[in-house]
Every structure is written in structure tokens, then in C-alpha cells.
Amino acid sequence: MWILLLLIVGAAALLYIGKPLFAWVLPGLLGLAIWYTTGEPGTGFWIACAVFGALFALLGIPGIRRSLVSGHLMKAIAPMMPAMSETETSALEAGTVWWDRDLFSGSPNWKRFLDFPVSTISQRERDFIDGPADELCRMVHDWDVLQTGDLDDEVWAFLKEKGFLGMIIPEEYGGLGFSAAANSAVITKISSRSITAAVTVMVPNSLGPAELLLHYGTDEQKKHYLPRLARGIEVPCFALTEPNAGSDAASMTSSGVVCRGEYDGREVIGIRLNWDKRYITLAPVATVIGLAFQLSDPEHLIGEKDRYGITCALVPAHLPGITTGQRHDPMGVPFYNGPTSGKDVFVPLDCIIGGKAMAGKGWGMLMQSLAAGRGISIPGLAAAAAQLSSRTVGTYANVRKQFNLKIGRFEGVEEAIARIAGMTYILDAGRTLTTGAIDAGEKPSVITAILKCYSTEGMRDVVNDAMDVLGGAGICRGPRNIMATAYMGIPIGITVEGANILTRSMIIFGQGAIRCHPYAYEEMQAVATRDVPRFDRAFFGHIGFIATNAARTFVLGLTRGALARSAGGTHTRAAIGELTRLSSALAFISDIAMGTLGGQLKFKEKLTGRLADALSWLYLGSAAVKRFHDDGEPESMRAYVQWSTQTATYRVQEALRGFLDNFPIRPLAWLMRVLVFPTGTHHRLPSDRTGNRVARALLEDTEVRAKLTSAIYKPAASEPGLGALEAALAKIQAADNVESTVREAVRQKKLDRKPKATLMDRALKAGVIGETERKLVEEAEAARADAVAVDAFGEIREFDRSQEISSAS
Numbered sequence: 050m051w052i053l054l055l056l057i058v059g060a061a062a063l064l065y066i067g068k069p070l071f072a073w074v075l076p077g078l079l080g081l082a083i084w085y086t087t088g089e090p091g092t093g094f095w096i097a098c099a100v101f102g103a104l105f106a107l108l109g110i111p112g113i114r115r116s117l118v119s120g121h122l123m124k125a126i127a128p129m130m131p132a133m134s135e136t137e138t139s140a141l142e143a144g145t146v147w148w149d150r151d152l153f154s155g156s157p158n159w160k161r162f163l164d165f166p167v168s169t170i171s172q173r174e175r176d177f178i179d180g181p182a183d184e185l186c187r188m189v190h191d192w193d194v195l196q197t198g199d200l201d202d203e204v205w206a207f208l209k210e211k212g213f214l215g216m217i218i219p220e221e222y223g224g225l226g227f228s229a230a231a232n233s234a235v236i237t238k239i240s241s242r243s244i245t246a247a248v249t250v251m252v253p254n255s256l257g258p259a260e261l262l263l264h265y266g267t268d269e270q271k272k273h274y275l276p277r278l279a280r281g282i283e284v285p286c287f288a289l290t291e292p293n294a295g296s297d298a299a300s301m302t303s304s305g306v307v308c309r310g311e312y313d314g315r316e317v318i319g320i321r322l323n324w325d326k327r328y329i330t331l332a333p334v335a336t337v338i339g340l341a342f343q344l345s346d347p348e349h350l351i352g353e354k355d356r357y358g359i360t361c362a363l364v365p366a367h368l369p370g371i372t373t374g375q376r377h378d379p380m381g382v383p384f385y386n387g388p389t390s391g392k393d394v395f396v397p398l399d400c401i402i403g404g405k406a407m408a409g410k411g412w413g414m415l416m417q418s419l420a421a422g423r424g425i426s427i428p429g430l431a432a433a434a435a436q437l438s439s440r441t442v443g444t445y446a447n448v449r450k451q452f453n454l455k456i457g458r459f460e461g462v463e464e465a466i467a468r469i470a471g472m473t474y475i476l477d478a479g480r481t482l483t484t485g486a487i488d489a490g491e492k493p494s495v496i497t498a499i500l501k502c503y504s505t506e507g508m509r510d511v512v513n514d515a516m517d518v519l520g521g522a523g524i525c526r527g528p529r530n531i532m533a534t535a536y537m538g539i540p541i542g543i544t545v546e547g548a549n550i551l552t553r554s555m556i557i558f559g560q561g562a563i564r565c566h567p568y569a570y571e572e573m574q575a576v577a578t579r580d581v582p583r584f585d586r587a588f589f590g591h592i593g594f595i596a597t598n599a600a601r602t603f604v605l606g607l608t609r610g611a612l613a614r615s616a617g618g619t620h621t622r623a624a625i626g627e628l629t630r631l632s633s634a635l636a637f638i639s640d641i642a643m644g645t646l647g648g649q650l651k652f653k654e655k656l657t658g659r660l661a662d663a664l665s666w667l668y669l670g671s672a673a674v675k676r677f678h679d680d681g682e683p684e685s686m687r688a689y690v691q692w693s694t695q696t697a698t699y700r701v702q703e704a705l706r707g708f709l710d711n712f713p714i715r716p717l718a719w720l721m722r723v724l725v726f727p728t729g730t731h732h733r734l735p736s737d738r739t740g741n742r743v744a745r746a747l748l749e750d751t752e753v754r755a756k757l758t759s760a761i762y763k764p765a766a767s768e769p770g771l772g773a774l775e776a777a778l779a780k781i782q783a784a785d786n787v788e789s790t791v792r793e794a795v796r797q798k799k800l801d802r803k804p805k806a807t808l809m810d811r812a813l814k815a816g817v818i819g820e821t822e823r824k825l826v827e828e829a830e831a832a833r834a835d836a837v838a839v840d841a842f843g844e845i846r847e848f849d850r851s852q853e854i855s856s857a858s
Contacts, residue, residue, distance in 0.1 A: 143416030214281045254426070262275060286296075290326060291324065321397050467692065475673050479503075602633040663704040
């Protein structure tokens with residue numbers, strides 16, 4: 050028995066270290082050798098040797114395996130492969146894989162990840178963030194924008210003059226040429242002041258004409274348009290979404306037919322365009338429209354094809370047949386957004402971005418360029434809302450009193466504050482890590498989809514908690530209200546750049562499982578091209594990969610990640626071990642799901658959504674570890690990384706548990722549960738003690754509050770809202786010692802506690818405090834009252850009850 054146990058342990062050890070072939074060959078040979086030397090090798094022994102030799106020849110020798118096994122396997126597996134549409138294939142092949150590949154490998158290289166240099170903001174970029182970006186924030190008063198429905202003319206002129214609309218355009222074309230990190234920092238700062246201003250800046254620097262021109266435009270297109278876009282001479286929009294074709298671009302009905310026509314007084318070969326688009330940001334004021342449409346060439350004027358597919362072009366907005374100017378009203382946040390349509394609009398062929406050679410390649414172009422919006426702009430907006438919530442609540446809970454106690458002292462409020470502060474740390478860690486990857490040359494399409502989806506969901510949670518803490522101060526709109534616009538804007542971030550429901554249930558895992566997997570995409574391509582040697586390498590590599598991850602999952606589950614590759618500092622090593630364990634579990638479960646459900650898995654959106662949750666929280670948890678590591682592991686932020694990693698590992702655990710609870714093949718689900726959770730589910734949400742440390746740091750440590758909210762705009766003390774709130778806190782803190790002195794006098798029976806209204810007067814008269822100290826308290830209380838006040842307006846609507854009375858009678 051002990052020999053058998055030794056062989057099993059040896060096989061498991063070889064699997065664990067990634068030697069799947071040796072894991073069955075070496076224990077098998079050793080077992081045969083022991084059999085031979087410890088007994089009489091009879092007929093059974095020689096049969097076993099023959100079977101073992103045949104298996105080794107069939108499975109272990111590539112030449113024999115390909116001839117006798119792999120070709121038949123490929124034919125049998127081909128019907129199980131998921132059918133991929135053209136748009137799905139383009140999305141799958143777009144961008145690059147990065148840390149997401151490691152997380153799908155089951156054995157992430159943490160040393161390489163922690164050593165990865167996240168991009169820093171240059172001095173020139175910092176000067177812009179602290180200069181023009183700050184000045185823009187001072188110019189914009191969000192309440193006024195909400196009332197007028199637009200930014201001031203002065204603000205529009207400033208945006209154009211200072212280059213806000215051309216941050217991503219290189220300096221050689223007149224733009225600012227900013228990094229992704231700087232672009233994100235600018236968006237984050239402006240977003241904390243005005244969503245309208247932020248979206249106005251986002252769009253020209255996100256998915257749109259400039260982004261597409263930079264990567265695909267002809268030299269002539271770049272020289273003409275980029276300087277004009279950089280200076281704001283041209284205001285761009287990009288028209289993709291249609292009434293019946295949002296995320297399903299294959300259903301797009303906007304059309305372009307290649308034909309002859311007249312343009313600028315001469316006959317040319319061009320395109321006759323017809324479109325009907327909606328939800329297009331900046332469309333009402335755009336001078337140039339980036340347009341996606343289905344291109345056809347029935348007369349074969351540009352080639353042999355009848356249909357080319359989705360194509361992107363730049364269309365001047367003034368051309369006959371184009372209708373713009375109407376506006377949608379996105380939740381009352383008045384950035385320009387509206388429909389655009391075109392009827393029989395004729396443009397020359399050179400309006401195609403990249404020229405004729407890029408006809409029909411539009412969807413791939415769009416997928417490649419989505420990283421800007423998904424990885425930079427929208428996460429910047431979410432991080433701004435989270436940081437604004439943290440700064441507002443961290444201040445307000447120290448200023449506002451109930452039952453003669455600062456509300457931040459109530460445990461119920463503290464619980465919400467801990468969630469606000471902890472999620473703020475996670476969201477900003479994810480934002481800066483992702484922009485660092487983009488600046489390093491990556492186009493991580495899966496990661497940017499994760500960040501867009503889960504940062505906006507995190508924003509929803511944070512802002513909701515902040516509104517709960519603020520109470521009436523959060524719901525009464527006016528110049529004093531800090532959070533109302535952020536609350537109104539939550540559904541906007543969740544909806545744009547791919548609605549979150551679709552992104553979670555179909556894109557993140559569907560794209561990630563295939564693109565990030567070391568073998569799955571190879572197998573699909575091998576089957577598609579009928580390449581048996583390629584299929585053989587991929588398939589049997591895949592089998593070994595599954596076996597290795599099964600062993601790793603079980604062993605790491607038994608040891609709770611203790612045997613994972615050591616990395617990180619003292620405070621994060623255990624969290625890294627747990628994240629590694631869960632990475633192995635995700636890889637193993639994903640392979641079993643793909644292998645058993647095949648192409649049907651893409652329609653099991655509840656299951657794939659849970660696997661997307663697991664992958665996404667692995668990424669967010671690792672981002673928090675990376676942030677803590679890069680900051681030098683400061684003791685002041687230790688509670689924050691603990692809160693973040695505990696939240697992340699719990700979310701991954703619950704996602705995997707939910708998957709196993711609902712996996713349709715129940716015996717297999719039971720087996721997976723034994724391997725994934727051999728000792729049960731141990732991860733829990735952060736304890737009350739950890740939450741207390743997170744909340745107290747935000748409330749009491751000014752350095753932590755400043756660090757956690759360093760990316761947002763800090764208004765002047767004279768401004769209503771956050772400026773007045775922070776000014777009040779400074780005065781209250783200055784008076785705290787005085788109040789402590791008076792409380793001590795009450796405790797020592799030198800003063801009567803009541804009446805409270807005359808306490809300070811009696812303290813002054815009794816010589817407990819002096820006149821200067823009394824004045825500090827008076828100023829603090831006046832500032833407190835002003836800071837917690839809400840706006841009230843003189844115009845009150847008179848309700849006409851005559852019709853109601855008439856109806857009742």
C-alpha cells in the first residue's frame with residue numbers, strides 16, 4: 050500500500066511542477082520495476098508491460114500519435130468547437146494578452162508582475178494637470194452647467210486653446226502627445242468637478258476619429274485632420290450605435306454603396322451613405338463624423354467582392370443629406386449626445402479611414418482601439434466618483450453630528466465608510482495598473498473590458514454608500530450638493546462602451562478563456578485549417594495543462610496557497626498565495642467547462658458571467674497588491690490592501706462556488722468541488738476590525754485621505770460644497786482641544802452639563818477657556834452649520850388642486 054501511495058504522491062508532485070508526461074511515465078516505469086524486483090514476473094506483468102508500452106507509443110511519441118490518434122481526435126472534436134461569427138473573431142483577435150494570460154495559466158508569475166514598471170507622469174504632463182486642468186476645474190461650476198445645459202463659451206474656447214481635445218494626438222501634429230497615465234489623470238480630475246466637461250474631453254481622446262487615424266489613417270488623412278482635431282477646429286464624434294444594433298454590430302443596417310458621383314464639382318468613385326445612429330456623444334456639435342457602416346460594391350468598382358463588411362469613414366458633418374443637432378438627455382447630465390442620420394450622402398473613397406485598403410476592416414479597427422475608452426476614460430470617471438465620495442464622506446462624517454456625536458463614530462456609518470474607502474483603493478489601483486500596461490505598448494482587450502465593467506459597478510456601490518451617509522445633503526440638489534451629479538451619472542458609465550450585462554456575461558470570459566488560454570485558440574485554429582501536427586501539439590499540451598492545474602488546485606487548496614511560488618512582501622505574501630490558488634482553480638474549472646459543454650458554453654451566460662467575476666476579481670485583487678508593492682508597502686495603507694485582497698478572494702471564491710452549484714453535469718460538479726475546495730470555503734469578507742481600521746484611517750489620518758484622493762480637484766474654501774466642507778473641518782479640528790477642555794471641566798463637576806446652549810458662555814465666565822478659545826468654537830460651529838446646510842430656493846411651485854377636487858366631486 051505504501052508503494053502505491055508513494056507512486057501517487059510522485060505523480061501528483063510531477064503534475065504540480067508541470068511535468069504531465071513524466072507524471073504517468075515515471076511512476077508507471079517505477080511501478081513495473083518494483084513489481085519485477087519484488088515478485089515473480091508472470092503473465093500479468095508482461096501484459097502490463099505491453100499495455101504500458103502501447104500507451105506510451107500512442108500517447109508519448111509525437112510521430113506515432115499524430116498518425117494514429119490525433120487526426121481522428123481532430124475530426125471528432127471539430128463539431129464541438131464553438132461557431133464564431135466574423136464580429137466575434139475580430140473581437141477575439143483584437144489587442145494583446147498581458148497579466149490576464151498569467152491569471153488564466155493557473156501559475157501567475159508574480160515576480161515579473163510586481164517588477165513591472167507602471168508608467169509615471171512626466172513633468173510636462175504634471176504641469177498640465179496642475180495648471181490648465183486645475184484652471185478648467187475652477188472655471189466650471191457644475192450646478193450652472195446643469196441649469197444652462199451646456200458649458201460656457203469661455204470653457205469651450207479654453208478646451209480648444211489648451212489642447213484638451215487633442216491629448217492623444219502626437220506633438221508633431223499639434224497635439225499634447227500625452228501618455229495613457231496622463232490622459233487618465235486629466236479625465237479623473239475633470240470628472241471630479243463636472244461629468245459634462247469630462248465627457249466632452251473624453252470622447253475626442255477615446256474611441257473616435259483621432260484614435261483610428263493614429264493607427265490606421267493614411268499620411269494625407271493624418272496631416273489634414275490631426276492638426277485640426279488637436280486645435281479644436283474640428284469637433285469629432287463617432288457614430289456606431291443604431292436603434293437595432295448596439296453591441297451586435299453584425300446587425301448594423303447603415304450602408305455604403307460604392308458608386309460614381311459628384312464631389313466638389315468633379316465626378317469621382319465614392320460611396321453613397323445612408324445611416325441612422327443614436328446615443329452618439331458630441332454628435333449635435335460635431336463637425337466631422339466618424340461613421341461605421343456596411344460597405345458593398347455591386348458594380349465591382351474597387352475590387353472583386355460584392356460585400357466588404359463593416360467599414361469606418363470620416364464624413365464632414367455639413368454635407369447635404371446629414372441631419373444632426375437634436376439632443377438626447379442622458380439622466381439630466383447635459384453633455385452633448387444625440388442622434389445623427391444621413392440620407393444619400395455621397396463621399397469620395399478617400400474618406401475611408403486608411404483608404405481603400407481598409408475597406409471592410411472596420412470592426413477589427415474598432416476592437417483594436419477600444420482600449421482607450423474601456424481602459425482609460427471610463428475607469429477615470431469611476432475612480433473620480435470613488436475618490437470624490439471618499440473625500441466628501443471622510444470630511445462630512447467628521448463635521449456632521451447626531452446625538453452630540455460625529456456620525457463617523459457610529460458603527461453603521463463606519464461600515465459604509467469602510468466600503469467606500471476600500472473600493473476607492475481597488476478602483477484606483479486597477480486604473481493606474483491598466484494605463485501602465487497601455488503605456489508599455491499593450492492593448493489588453495480583456496483587461497480593459499474587465500476594468501470598464503467592474504470599475505463602473507464599483508462606482509455604483511461607492512456612490513450609493515456615499516449617498517446613504519450624506520442623507521438629505523445628498524438628495525437636495527443645488528450648488529452645495531457634491532454627489533448628486535455623480536449619482537445621476539452612474540447609469541451612463543455602466544451603459545456606454547459596451548453595457549455591463551453583456552460585457553460580463555459574454556465578452557470577458559468568452560474572449561478571455563480563448564484568447565488568454567495557452568492552447569484553446571491554437572486548437573480552434575488547427576481544426577479550422579485541418580493542421581494535424583498543430584492540433585496534436587495543442588491538444589495534448591492542453592490535456593497536460595488540465596492535469597497540472599487539477600493537481601495544483603487540489604494541493605494549493607489543501608495548503609490554502611502556502612505552497613505557491615513565494616513573492617511579495619510580508620503583508621501580501623499570503624494573499625498572493627490565495628490568489629494563485631484561485632487562479633489554478635479558475636483555469637481548471639474553465640477547461641472542464643469548455644471540454645464538456647463545448648460550443649454550448651457561450652450560451653450559458655449565467656455560468657460564464659460567474660467565471661468572468663472570478664477572472665475580474667483576480668485582476669482587481671492583484672492590482673491592489675501591485676499598488677501596495679509599488680508604494681513601498683506603507684504601514685498606513687496596510688489595512689487597505691488587506692481589505693482589498695480579502696474582498697477580492699471572497700468574490701472569486703463565491704463566483705466559483707456559484708458556478709459549481711449550477712454546473713449542469715452534477716457528478717462532474719461534485720468532483721470539481723472536491724478538487725477546488727478540499728477543505729471547504731474559508732474566504733470571508735473583511736472583518737469588522739479590518740473595516741474599522743480602513744474607516745478610521747480615512748476619517749482621522751489626513752495623509753491617508755490625501756493619498757487616497759490625490760487625483761481629484763480640490764476646490765477653494767470659499768466654494769459651497771466640498772470647499773466649504775473641508776474649510777469647516779479645519780476650523781472644527783482647531784476647536785477640538787477647546788471642546789475637550791470644556792468636557793473635562795464638566796467631568797470634574799466644575800461646570801454643569803446643561804443647558805448645553807450656554808455651556809461655552811459658562812466655561813468662559815468660569816475661566817475654563819479664554820475669549821480666543823471661545824471664538825474658535827463659535828467659528829467652528831458656524832462653519833459646521835453652513836457646511837451641513839442644503840440649498841433652498843425662492844421659487845416654490847404652486848400646485849393647482851382644482852382639477853383634483855373636481856375629479857373627486
